[in-house]
Amino acid sequence: MAESAACPAFQLGRPRYDQSSFLGRLRHFIDIIDPSTLFVSEKGLKECIKLLDDYKDGKLPPGVSDLQLWEAQKIKQAIIHPDTGEKIFMPFRMSGYVPFGTPIWLNQSHNACVNYANRNATKPTPTSKFLQGYVGAVTSAVSIAVGLNVLIQKANKLSPATRMIIQRFVPFPAVACANICNVGLMRHNELSEGIDVLDNNGNVVGSSKTAAKHAIMETAFTRVVLPMPIFVLPPIIMSYLERLRFLQSNRRLLLPIHSVVCLVTFGLSLPVAISLFPQMSQIEVSRLEPEIAMATDCKVVTYNKGL
Structure with missing residues (x-):
């Protein structure tokens, strides 16, 4: 019972x-x-x-x-994968996002592969387009992150105190912009080919570029929310932990403890971020292409947003 x-x-x-x-x-x-x-x-x-x-x-x-x-x-x-019925390579599953995506030198490359592996796959993506998206995603992500930091360091007109404050806030918009570019470029094929939309019985009623746009925008938004706790919580937690007498006398433990705190925060923020939207999202037929509206009597259709 x-x-x-x-x-x-x-x-x-x-x-x-x-x-x-x-x-x-x-x-x-x-x-x-x-x-x-x-x-x-x-x-x-x-x-x-x-x-x-x-x-x-x-x-x-x-x-x-x-x-x-x-x-x-x-x-x-x-x-x-819900669309292809094939196994997702272990490091690129959402369950591998935290353990495999934490190392900073792998982060954006891993993000690109995760975004591709968990995309809406109702339309095939040629290998050439995957490689173009991968190179573009990683290059843009790294360029944004490095470029913003260099810009701040060269801002000689700012006082040292102001420059330091800005540098503390730069990582978040840098990572957020990089993540948006990563999602968009790795899934750009969906925008040109469209994604399948389903009626109430699970039957495909058409392929929609509008639904693809919504899917990518929703996924990109989750990638903006994802790093927020990582930039906020670890500094707060560490400020308390650093006051402990044990850590004050064992300073060499600060780095590994800080790494663990960041890892735990990353693990907690991931389900929160991807829970903002259902994976199988819905959209009103009236907002889609005319040919889809003519192909079904349903008022609302469903599509796989991807993760």
């Missing part, structure tokens, strides 16, 4: 938590980014997929609980 109260009845292909609320999306994405899914073996993944297929075909073995089915679906959603 306690399990049924805590665990709703399983519904294949439906989220376990209510996606119309921020809290429901947060709980859903905490599942999706669970680092333990990085260590699921090929055998374990196949067992999860078979369990879900058995449920779909009405051949579920006796004794399988709703909780086991939800866990199997969680693992599949964390590893398999």
